[in-house]
Amino acid sequence: MSTEKSVWQKAFEWHEARLPLVSFVDNAVGSKYPAPKNLNYFWNFGFLAGFVLVLMIMTGIVLAMNYVPHKDMAFDSVERIMRDVNYGWLIRYMHANGASFFFIVIYIHIFRGMYYGSYKAPREVLWWMGIIIYLAMMATAFMGYVLPWGQMSFWGATVITNMFSAIPLIGEPIVTWLWGGFGVDNPTLNRFFALHYLLPFVIIGLVVLHIWALHIPGSNNPLGIEAAPADKIPFHPYYTIKDVFGLGVFLIVFFAIVFWLPNSLGHPLNYVEANPLVTPPHIVPEWYYLPFYAILRAIPDKLLGVVAMFGSILILFVLPWLDTSRVRSATFRPVFKLFFWLFFANGLVLGWCGSQLAEGLPLIIGRICTFWYFFHFFVIVPVVGWMETPRPLPASIGSSVLKAAE
Template sequence: MSTEKSRLMKAWEWHEQRLPIGHFLDHSLGSKYPAPKNLNYWWNFGSLALFMLVTMIITGVFLAMNYTAHVTLAFSSVERIMRDVNNGWLIRYMHANGASFFFIVVYIHIFRGLYYGSYKPPREVLWWMGVVIYLLMMATAFMGYVLPWGQMSFWGATVITNLFSAIPAVGDAIVTLLWGGFSVDNPTLNRFFALHYLLPFVIVGVVFIHIWALHIPGSNNPLGIDAAPADKIPFFPYYVAKDVFGLGVFLMAYFAVVFWLPNAMGHPLNYVPANPMVTPPHIVPEWYYLPFYAILRAIPDKLLGVVAMFGSILILFVLPWLDRHPVRSATFRPIFKIFFWIFLANAVLLGYCGSQAAEGWPLIASRIGTFWYFFHFIVLLPLLSWIETPKPLPASISQPVLSPAE
């Protein structure tokens, strides 16, 4: 027995010398990767996002085996998955609701970074990679929503691709290129399917860089101060155990929706096959785009609306230079903290306005909300960097409370 084991160990070591995969994993997510010991549960959402990415790819591959990317067959091939493919209903509901849960997790992950200043030096490139992942996710989810070829698929695709026509001079040519023709039709569906299958693997690549960039400075923490080696604990087993527990809680929320409210986050009209001759009374995108849709419609000029919508995400790239306050965590920035919560509330308000018809008070509210969104980044954050006096920072993670007597 013992010789057998040592033989196995020898084989493992032989392999490690040639391709150190165990070494690599141990240094990436294992016992050789030290993480600050004070990470709270908001830090669970990074691993949850990775879990959702993997879930989406696995369910997506099985869906692709049964899906037909043709305008005459796409809708009924999805219904065939729901009715005749073994456990097809489960795979599709996991995938469709998985998109929503992926966004919920990623939004919490982003707002955690905003609150604790995770975008500040030395984590700017890490932050950039996160914004790239977010943009890729938006593109992937948008094209995925088109694939069932229901009414909202078709009209959502029409509205969103038409945005590009606002670009001066080349706009119409770009739209024709996106469509592969002169309207949203079979070539559009085909290229969207191809790209919807491709982009997740691009996301995997950027996630790899994101995690690489994370490993250079290591994780930020709720106090936002640099963690001394003595204040770090190995990722395995401590944070792996914590992430697994968090995963269990998350799964219960996810499964509750998959098994009991599988259509609550989708639009009913997507169960009506696409019909280019019938425009729905009210075209709304999926919920995770709604704040940006509100910004788009808040501005009366089409081109400026498109610029504002894309600008509202692209501005995140320069966030590390807009907020130059040396203190990372909002815990020690009482004024920033208030404006963080106002910003979050404003984003939710914009989301609500995006779900409503662009008229009456929701339109006025979305204009105020759009103003506030940019005001927060362009005026407030640079101003606070100048004037805000932070609370005294702890000397280290082990001594979080500074008592003046000592």
């Protein structure tokens, strides 16, 4: 074996000494990032979210090459993509369903953080970055849904932008400013297209901050205790290969929907071109907004409804301080675990309420669930933290693994 370095090796080292790109990636998500050895499959979803973000940007750029952001041409240009652009149907169905799957992945990612206490010290800023990414995603998805200029695009945009008119005094001027006119119209479509193209790149920047903040304390783990250096393994190859396997499972589900049920997550009315003169009897947002839509409509006062809806997400920012328990993982918190699943179920029921007309039983259930949503954060989480006696924590990840093996 020769100890002489090859030309390529020398060239690589020359370049790394000047711009250490490969080392940077290796430190971030490679062999130089030590991760706890006990991460379960719920820890795959961060990587999956990043993957879907890249997929959305790649399909989105191709769609933008063929899409026309004009109210008279947008709808037909989407149909042209579906019919005449080579594999346009595949690109568009991946993009449209990719949005839904992005939210599925992100919701699992958020609930994982809530279950295992990943938001607690010293990971509060990491958690904040996550919430900001989620807010940016919601804005991006909302504006993207407007672009095909179908009936739900138009009327969804009308309902959502009108929420801002609830702000006292400056509400109406703000809505006019958002629209670029006196109703959702061509200027609205133009600016939504521009912003829909911009925001994903802002999200990439936020993801960099998110991962940066992750690297200061390192990954949390299912036990929620600090991982000793002996209990850590290099991210690459152990978690990269685990993520690749998880990606395979994810793509099987994703492609099953894209190829065989591509319209199952969308609304039929969005295949009808926008018509400002015909209001659909039942305007519903995309499924991933439904719990928040239910909160908006649960409150009879418009302004308070909007405040509650935004509050339901903003409250996540203070969750690290509302949670008074110093034990992170719900594994050791029997009472919290129960309330966590109740909160999860409450979210699903809220989603159903959001899909129904705001009257009768769905409205009553929606109000109860809205109450519970805030009650969970303001009362359950702090009180359970005080009252609960957590189960004894293992001394280390290694000792827990040994115990389980006995």
